[in-house]
Amino acid sequence: MMAALAALETFLHADVDLPVPVIAGLVHAQFETIHPFVDGNGRIGRLLITFLLCQRGLLRRPLLYLSHYLKRHRRQYYDRLMAVRDHGDWEGWLKFFLKGVGEVANQATETARQILRLREGHRQLLSERIATLNAQRLLDYLYQRPMVTAGLVAKTLEVSPPTANSLVNQFCDIGLLTERTGRRRNRLFSYEPYLKLFEDEAGEPSDEESSTQPSIVTAPTATMIEA
Structure with a gap:
């Protein structure tokens, strides 16, 4: 396993004449094949895609998630x-992977x-x-932090607690903020119209789900790098 990981690291730092999304697809598949950890391989493998696209300059920020x-x-x-793993079908994998990159990029642009x-x-x-100026300032802040408390609003806008509470209540009245706790104290408010833009019925793939699938590899390999 350590030899396979070392070979993958060598590939990551090599001067490879391939488009960066192709490199990301190769790296993800090989990492999942090596499967170095007891848990968390799926999450780490997906993060590798985004981090690699950032490190190679295709993304300014980690905003593309597959x-x-x-x-x-x-x-x-x-x-x-x-x-x-079974047939060396890298072409089939890359077609699937790159189609996903394109779809997700288009979705991100539309969002x-x-x-x-x-x-x-x-x-x-x-x-x-x-x-009021404070209302516009609060709206701008909600795009940085879409879940707030009245105390946080007071601190961020540098206003008194009564002013912050009044502003939050006004935002609730016009549908920009929604109270989430149902409590009278220590209430939490969310900018629901913004958060709904990121809702997805599919949800996040879990590593528990992936663990129920057939094992991708029976022994650590580095077929991508050796090929």
């Missing part, structure tokens, strides 16, 4: 990985457009309903 795509196509995902439209719409709403 987790939901892999969950929606779970059976095909495992079948493609097994085909690499970004929706965020811009939402922000402009809510700025207009505030100008009509709560025409």
Whole structure:
């Protein structure tokens, strides 16, 4: 196993004349084949994709996640990985992987457009309903932290607790914030219109689910690097 991991590390640092998304696909498949940990291999393998795209300059921030795509196509995902292990079918795996990268990138672009439209719409709403500078400042802050308390609002905007409470209540009245706890004290508020843009029925693939699938490898290998 250590030899396989060392070979993977060598490949990561090698000057390989391949597109970065292809390299990310090769690295992910090989890491999942090596399967070095008792638990968490799936999560780490998916993070490797995003980190590699950032490290190679294709992403400025880690904003591209394939987790939901892999969950929606779970059976095909495992079948493609097994085909690499059993038959060396890297082409089939890469076609599947790169299709996912394209779909997720398009979804991320559309989500970004929706965020811009939402922000402009809510700025207009505030100008009509709560025409204060602090209201606009709170809206801007919610795009950094979409779940807040009145105390956090007071600290961030540098206003008094009564002013923060009044502002939060006004945001609730016009539908920008929703109280989540049902309590009278220590309440937590969420910017639901923004959070809903990121909802996905597929959810995050779990490593428990992947552990129920057939083992991808019977012994540590480095077929990608040796080929």
